[in-house]
Amino acid sequence: MRYVIKEAKKTQKKSIVYSINSNTNITQVWKKAKFLKQSKTNHHSRIGLEKNNQIVTDPALTSNIFVETFAAVSDPTNYDEAFLSDKNALEQEGLDFQTPSEYGYNKLFSIEELTQAMSQITRTTAAGKDNLIYPFISHLNSQNKHKLLNYFNYIWKTGQFPSNWKLSILIPIFKQGKVATDPSSYRPIALTSCLCKIMERMVLQRLLNFFTANRVINVCQSGFRKKFSTMDSLIRLEGDIRETFLHGEYLTVLFLDIDKAYNRTWTHGIMRKLSALGLRGSSAPIYTKFYI
Numbered sequence: 001m002r003y004v005i006k007e008a009k010k011t012q013k014k015s016i017v018y019s020i021n022s023n024t025n026i027t028q029v030w031k032k033a034k035f036l037k038q039s040k041t042n043h044h045s046r047i048g049l050e051k052n053n054q055i056v057t058d059p060a061l062t063s064n065i066f067v068e069t070f071a072a073v074s075d076p077t078n079y080d081e082a083f084l085s086d087k088n089a090l091e092q093e094g095l096d097f098q099t100p101s102e103y104g105y106n107k108l109f110s111i112e113e114l115t116q117a118m119s120q121i122t123r124t125t126a127a128g129k130d131n132l133i134y135p136f137i138s139h140l141n142s143q144n145k146h147k148l149l150n151y152f153n154y155i156w157k158t159g160q161f162p163s164n165w166k167l168s169i170l171i172p173i174f175k176q177g178k179v180a181t182d183p184s185s186y187r188p189i190a191l192t193s194c195l196c197k198i199m200e201r202m203v204l205q206r207l208l209n210f211f212t213a214n215r216v217i218n219v220c221q222s223g224f225r226k227k228f229s230t231m232d233s234l235i236r237l238e239g240d241i242r243e244t245f246l247h248g249e250y251l252t253v254l255f256l257d258i259d260k261a262y263n264r265t266w267t268h269g270i271m272r273k274l275s276a277l278g279l280r281g282s283s284a285p286i287y288t289k290f291y292i
Contacts, residue, residue, distance in 0.1 A: 016032050016035065017032075019032070020032060047062050047172070047180075048062075048180070048181055049062050049065050049066075049181055049182075049183050050181040050182065050183075051065055055181060065183050066170070066172050066183055066186065066188075067170075068183075069183040069184055069186075070170065070188050070263075073260050073263040073264065074263050074264055078264065087266065087268075087269075090268065090269075090272065091268050095268075095271055095272060095275055096275075097275060097279070097280050097281040098280070098281055099280035099281060101280070102282070103280060105206045105207075105209070105210050105279075106280075106281065106282035108153045108156065108157070109149060109152055109153055109156065109202050110149075111145065111146065111149055113202045113205065114145065114148065114149050114152070114198070114202065115145075116201075116202075116205070117198045117199075117201035117202045117205070118137070118138060118198055120201055121134050121138075121194065121197055121198060121201070122134070125194060125197065126191045127191065127193075127194060128164075128165075128167070128168060128169060128191050128192045128193035128194065128196070129164055129167045129168065129169055129191075129193070130164050130193050130195070132193065132194055132195060133194065134194045137194055137195065137198070148195075152198075152199050152202070155199070156199075156282075157282060162193075162196075164193065165192065165193050165195070165196040168190040168191055168192045169190070169191040170188045170189070170190055170191075171188070171189045171190075171191065172186035172187070172188060172189075173186060173187050173188075173189050174186055175187060208226075210277075210279065214277070214278070216277060220236065237253070
């Protein structure tokens with residue numbers, strides 16, 4: 001929707017410029033020039049959040065309230081004691097991904113992988129804290145693309161993750177039908193580096209290739225699989241319901257709605273699962289120099 005609005009504004013401005021010709025009187029010229037010169041600043045109303053039975057509208061204070069609210073979601077107090085006990089015990093064991101073997105998914109990235117990943121990023125993707133927008137990256141020439149690829153491969157082999165990639169800009173998005181003054185009525189959208197997103201795409205594709213080759217993902221899963229959607233699950237469910245009716249039987253269906261699943265994801269637990277699946281680190285020598 002934002003892209004449509006942006007394009008509509010561009011079209012409107014172009015039509016105004018093209019409408020000015022030698023027959024346009026000076027009054028109309030100045031009016032149109034004044035319109036085009038208008039400030040592009042968006043006038044958003046301030047968000048008012050309730051804290052201690054008071055409505056806070058100061059931007060700095062509301063930002064702190066959002067930070068406290070979003071951080072509280074993944075706070076350990078949200079988990080029961082049994083889970084926390086197991087979690088702490090397992091995290092003390094640590095994980096070892098080192099291996100003397102070299103696996104294909106750890107090889108250096110190719111220019112074809114980079115090109116494919118760049119083609120999958122939406123051009124209207126917002127920039128992260130580094131302010132590098134995707135259109136700028138997409139217009140890199142062949143030489144600079146290879147330099148970018150060299151940079152990604154350096155990160156891939158050394159594990160020296162850029163510090164600014166770990167930072168993101170959080171945008172609170174209001175959930176329709178909720179109370180506007182309640183900070184929990186907003187969901188955070190994280191704006192991360194576009195360069196980081198491109199590398200994430202390349203890593204994700206390799207993981208998907210590994211999962212497919214080793215049949216890790218269940219054939220009935222529709223989520224997070226290319227060319228699959230919710231419709232596939234609905235069609236499968238409808239087929240099971242019809243078949244149950246034909247045989248005069250009962251069908252039991254269980255739906256789970258996990259609250260704030262991504263925010264409460266246990267990172268160490270995911271790493272343990274990846275280790276159990278056989279994924280290992282790179283055995284190649286670490287780069288000693290990096291040239292661009």
